[in-house]
Amino acid sequence: MFRPTLLFTSLAAIVLSACTPQDPQAQASAAIAKQVILPTYSRWVDADRQLAASALAFCSGKEDLTKARADFLAAQKAWAELQPLMVGPIAEGNRAWQVQFWPDKKNLVGRQVEQLVKAQPAIDAAALGKASVVVQGLSAYEYILFDSNLDLADSEQKARYCPLLEAIGQHQQRLAEEILASWNSKDGMLDQLSKFPNPRYADSHEAISELLRVQVTALDTLKKKLGAPMGRQTKSTPQPFQADGWRSQTSLSSLGASLSSSETLWHGVDKKGIRSLLGSDQQALAEQIDAAYADARSKLDALQPPLSELLASEAGLKQLNAFYDSLDVVHRLHSGELARVLNVQLGFNANDGD
Numbered sequence: 001m002f003r004p005t006l007l008f009t010s011l012a013a014i015v016l017s018a019c020t021p022q023d024p025q026a027q028a029s030a031a032i033a034k035q036v037i038l039p040t041y042s043r044w045v046d047a048d049r050q051l052a053a054s055a056l057a058f059c060s061g062k063e064d065l066t067k068a069r070a071d072f073l074a075a076q077k078a079w080a081e082l083q084p085l086m087v088g089p090i091a092e093g094n095r096a097w098q099v100q101f102w103p104d105k106k107n108l109v110g111r112q113v114e115q116l117v118k119a120q121p122a123i124d125a126a127a128l129g130k131a132s133v134v135v136q137g138l139s140a141y142e143y144i145l146f147d148s149n150l151d152l153a154d155s156e157q158k159a160r161y162c163p164l165l166e167a168i169g170q171h172q173q174r175l176a177e178e179i180l181a182s183w184n185s186k187d188g189m190l191d192q193l194s195k196f197p198n199p200r201y202a203d204s205h206e207a208i209s210e211l212l213r214v215q216v217t218a219l220d221t222l223k224k225k226l227g228a229p230m231g232r233q234t235k236s237t238p239q240p241f242q243a244d245g246w247r248s249q250t251s252l253s254s255l256g257a258s259l260s261s262s263e264t265l266w267h268g269v270d271k272k273g274i275r276s277l278l279g280s281d282q283q284a285l286a287e288q289i290d291a292a293y294a295d296a297r298s299k300l301d302a303l304q305p306p307l308s309e310l311l312a313s314e315a316g317l318k319q320l321n322a323f324y325d326s327l328d329v330v331h332r333l334h335s336g337e338l339a340r341v342l343n344v345q346l347g348f349n350a351n352d353g354d
Contacts, residue, residue, distance in 0.1 A: 024277055026196055026204035031272035032211060033193035036264055037085045040078075041180050047071075047078035048169075048176040051141075055169035059162035065152055069145050069248070075172070076138055076250060080257035084218035084265050087210055088189035089182045097133040098175055101140075102244050103228060109139045110147065116164060123163050125170035141168045146247040209344040212274065212334065215265055216346060219331040222258055225251070226324050229311060238311040249306035256300050259327070263293045274338075282341055289333050296326040 054071035057063035079099055082090065090096055101109055112134045120127060128136055144150065144161045152158045183189045192200045193207050201207045227233045229243035229251070243251040266289065267273045278286045299322050303310060310316030339346050 023196075023204050025208045026194075028268070028272060028274065028276050029204050029207040029211065030194035031268055031270070032265065032274070033190050035269035035272065037087070037193075038183060038190060040081050040085055040261065041176075041183060044075075044078040044082055045173075045176040045180045047075040048172040051075040052166075052169035052173040055162075055166045059158070059166055065145070072138070072141055072145055073248065073250060073253075076142070076245065076248070076254060077257050079138060080254040081261040083221065083258040084215045084262040086218070087193075087214050089179045091214070094133060095175065095179070097137070099137045099172065100244075101134045101137060102225070103242060104134075104139065105242065107241075108134050109143050113140050113143050113161075113164065117160055121160070121163065123167050125167045125174070128164070128167040128171050135164070136168065136171055138168075138172070141165065141172075142245065142247050148247075205343070208274070208277070208342065211265070212339060212342065212344050213346055215262055215274075216331065216335045216339070218258060218262060219327065219334060222255055222262075223324065223327050223331060226255060226320065226327065229307060230317070230320055230324065232321075232324065238317070240308045240311050243307055246308065249308065251307040252300065252303055252305045256297075259293075259296060259300065259330075262330075263297075266293065274342075277342060285333075285337050285341065289330070289338065292326070292330045292333055296323070296330050299323040299326045 050071050051074075054063060054068050058065070058068040086096065112132055116123065116131060116135050123131075134140065144165050145152070150157060150161065152161070187198065189200075192198045193211075196202070196204050196207070201210075224233065225244045229238060229240050229246070231238050240246055245251045245254050265273055266275050268276060275286055275289070299319070303319055303323060307320075310320055335346060338344075
């Protein structure tokens, strides 16, 4: 027997279901994946494509060293921006080591590049893929373009290092393209951060938890990248050669790019970042984190690079310590209060034991 009341009840349930707000953590995860992470990976791919083209142009004499260095700096900046966003394929299978080798406490980059160009003077991208990660990435590329003991204006030296330079450019392009393709593939990271449950995340909270863990690890890494050359972690004198990008004098600019990317993850685009998950009763914490980022940016902007010169003076070290302390505040707010209110268990990170 037909009962209108049952039909009405069913229709009402469907309408109410359609009007029910989506899970805020699912919304934030999807927005971060689409509006923050994916565009950053796309910029990285573009920069590495230009890097590969730049190596070929420089080695064929169609581009000068200044332009080759500028293209390297763009690729390095794009990589630095990825540090707080390293979820999925880039964090697996030692891929990150293929892009940048740090810390390099024993100058393995310089020594292994020299060994490689001597052992395989005509190396190509395929052979490089079987070599050590130390010589596959931006650290080796930087060594060739910026090391003070190399003179690429000398035609013989240029011919000696160019095969490896070209191979690194091609290796970086292929690696970046493979990772971006994986992100965009069916059931890839973009889907996994947007639709739940899936093989990687049982629910949206697991996705948000991983995003925060990666961000906390990246902030901890920033402290290490600044603290190592300051000698802060070993309570010793400054060690400028332990800096990230010391040859190209880009240590501080890379720190700035990573810090900016972390702040973008926090705010999101159109206010759809991790910050959006804090309720009205947690606005004091949200404003505290906002202020911490602003303070860190202000202290970084006040520094006059290069880092090596700051490390050589008492006034410079004082400024660097102030910047380090501001990074520490940002890191501790994320790893402490923010993790607590979002109910995220951080556990161990990739830096534990360093």
